[in-house]
Amino acid sequence: MKKYLFGFILLISFYGNNYAQLKLGYVDSDAIISQLPDAKDAQKKIDGIIQEWQEELSKMESTLKNSTREFENQKLIMSNQKRKETEKQLKAKGKEISDFRQKKFGVNGELFQKQEELMKPIQNMIFNAIEEVAKEKDLDFVFDKSGDLMFLYAKDKYDITPLVLEKLK
Numbered sequence: 001m002k003k004y005l006f007g008f009i010l011l012i013s014f015y016g017n018n019y020a021q022l023k024l025g026y027v028d029s030d031a032i033i034s035q036l037p038d039a040k041d042a043q044k045k046i047d048g049i050i051q052e053w054q055e056e057l058s059k060m061e062s063t064l065k066n067s068t069r070e071f072e073n074q075k076l077i078m079s080n081q082k083r084k085e086t087e088k089q090l091k092a093k094g095k096e097i098s099d100f101r102q103k104k105f106g107v108n109g110e111l112f113q114k115q116e117e118l119m120k121p122i123q124n125m126i127f128n129a130i131e132e133v134a135k136e137k138d139l140d141f142v143f144d145k146s147g148d149l150m151f152l153y154a155k156d157k158y159d160i161t162p163l164v165l166e167k168l169k
Contacts, residue, residue: 025139030146042118053104
């Protein structure tokens with residue numbers, strides 16, 4: 001992050017001294033999203049899904065807790081075979097809960113996929129609007145102040161990728 005910020009400052013100072021002043025803009029994407037009805041609707045859907053899965057997870061955990069308590073109360077009067085079978089069943093239920101949690105809420109779980117599905121069109125719409133405004137205002141760069149310093153728009157003339165690739169050949 002600091003490396004990128006340093007590079008950006010160097011870029012600004014280089015172009016600022018040698019050419020016309022750069023035109024910068026910024027947006028607060030969190031504020032934009034919080035005011036878009038489509039984004040609010042998508043978030044409500046996501047929240048509903050989360051609540052449904054959380055309730056299902058709570059039921060599963062409650063069932064396991066009750067089964068474990070029952071097992072603890074009766075394990076002394078169980079045969080070895082019955083005790084081992086019950087322990088195996090309890091471990092299987094614990095694994096089932098863990099798998100459910102991972103499947104629904106994990107890194108590439110269903111929640112992530114649903115968020116991507118619902119929010120991607122909204123993010124594209126926002127990005128297109130930012131790009132249009134940047135071109136109308138003749139801005140060179142647009143940043144998002146909501147999170148990490150992030151370029152949302154940059155004029156192609158500042159892209160030095162082909163020059164870097166040429167140097168590497």
